[in-house]
Amino acid sequence: PAPAKPEVAKTGPAKSSIREGLIKDPAVRESPEAAIARGTGLAWRKPQLGEVVTPDKWLAVRPLSEPGFAARAGAGVDITDAVFREVVGDRELAAGPVVFAIRGAVSDRSSNPYASGHRLTIVPPDHLNFCCTIGVWDPETKQLSTYAASTVPNRTAIVSSALGVQAANMLLPGVFDYVPGSHSNYKKYGFPFSIIGALRQNGAGGGAGALKVLRATTPTGMQGANVSSTTDDNIHCAETPLLEPYDRFSSEGCMVVAGRYTPQEGHTGPWARFLKDAKFKGRSKVTVILANSTQLPVV
Incomplete structure (x- = not known):
C-alpha cells in the first residue's frame, strides 16, 4: 500500500486584537499634536495583523478629559421614574423596559439592582475609565x-480619528429606537463570532x-x-x-456596558445582568434614552 501522507496542521488567520490604525515609528520622535499640525501621517504606519502593539508605540496612552463636565464634577444627580418621564415627555415608548444612558455620571458600584431610584456622581468622561452609567x-x-x-469612544479611537484612520x-x-440583534463580525481577525444580545442602531425591522x-x-x-x-x-x-x-x-x-461575551463563557459581568433586566x-x-449628567437636576 502507498505510504500514508503526513498530516499537515491547518492554520487559520492569526488571532490578534490589532485593527486598522496607526502606530508610531520608534525612529521618529514626534508628538501626536505635531503630526496633526503637520497635516500628514507619514511618520506613522499601520500595524501588521499579528503585530503586538505596546503602549510605548501607540499614541493614545494618556487619559483625556471632557471639560464640559468639570464645573459640576462631584455633584450628585438622582435618577428616578419621574426624571425619565420628564425627559421623554409625550413621546411614545416601545413596549417593554427602556434602556437609558447617562454620560458623565457614575455609581460607587459596578451594578445596582432594580430600585425606585439611584444617586449618581458627576465625573468628566476620560475615554479610559467607565465614567458613564447605562441602565x-x-x-x-x-x-x-x-x-x-x-x-x-476610547482613547485609541480618538487618536486614530484625528489622524484620519477611522x-x-x-x-x-x-431618545431613539434601537433594534435587538448582534454586534460586528470578527472573522477577519480570527474570531469567528459576533456579540449576540446587543442593540443595533439599525437592523432588520427598523432602527x-x-x-x-x-x-x-x-x-x-x-x-x-x-x-x-x-x-x-x-x-x-x-x-x-x-x-x-491598554484600553x-x-x-x-x-455605547458599552462593562462585561463581555464569548461563545464559551456566554455573557458575563454587569453586561449579563443588564441583559437580564432589559x-x-x-x-x-x-427605546433608548441618552442624556448628559449636566442636563439633570443636581441634588
Whole structure:
C-alpha cells in the first residue's frame, strides 16, 4: 500500500486584537499634536495583523478629559421614574423596559439592582475609565437598575480619528429606537463570532436611522469635534476581541456596558445582568434614552 501522507496542521488567520490604525515609528520622535499640525501621517504606519502593539508605540496612552463636565464634577444627580418621564415627555415608548444612558455620571458600584431610584456622581468622561452609567427603566413598575458603562469612544479611537484612520463618534443626547440583534463580525481577525444580545442602531425591522454625532478631529478629546452622522453605533459589552490591552473598553462610538461575551463563557459581568433586566428577547425595538449628567437636576 502507498505510504500514508503526513498530516499537515491547518492554520487559520492569526488571532490578534490589532485593527486598522496607526502606530508610531520608534525612529521618529514626534508628538501626536505635531503630526496633526503637520497635516500628514507619514511618520506613522499601520500595524501588521499579528503585530503586538505596546503602549510605548501607540499614541493614545494618556487619559483625556471632557471639560464640559468639570464645573459640576462631584455633584450628585438622582435618577428616578419621574426624571425619565420628564425627559421623554409625550413621546411614545416601545413596549417593554427602556434602556437609558447617562454620560458623565457614575455609581460607587459596578451594578445596582432594580430600585425606585439611584444617586449618581458627576465625573468628566476620560475615554479610559467607565465614567458613564447605562441602565434599565421599567415604566410599568417604576423601577430602575444601573451598570458601569461608557458612552464615549476610547482613547485609541480618538487618536486614530484625528489622524484620519477611522471615525471616533460621540452620540448626541436624545431618545431613539434601537433594534435587538448582534454586534460586528470578527472573522477577519480570527474570531469567528459576533456579540449576540446587543442593540443595533439599525437592523432588520427598523432602527433609529442616521443619528447626529460629534466626530473627533484632535488627539486630545472631543473639543473642536465636527458634527457628523452615523448609522452603526450600537450598544454592546465593553470587552470585545478588538480590545487593546491598554484600553478598558472597546468603542469607536458605540455605547458599552462593562462585561463581555464569548461563545464559551456566554455573557458575563454587569453586561449579563443588564441583559437580564432589559428583556430584549422577542422584542422588535427598544427605546433608548441618552442624556448628559449636566442636563439633570443636581441634588
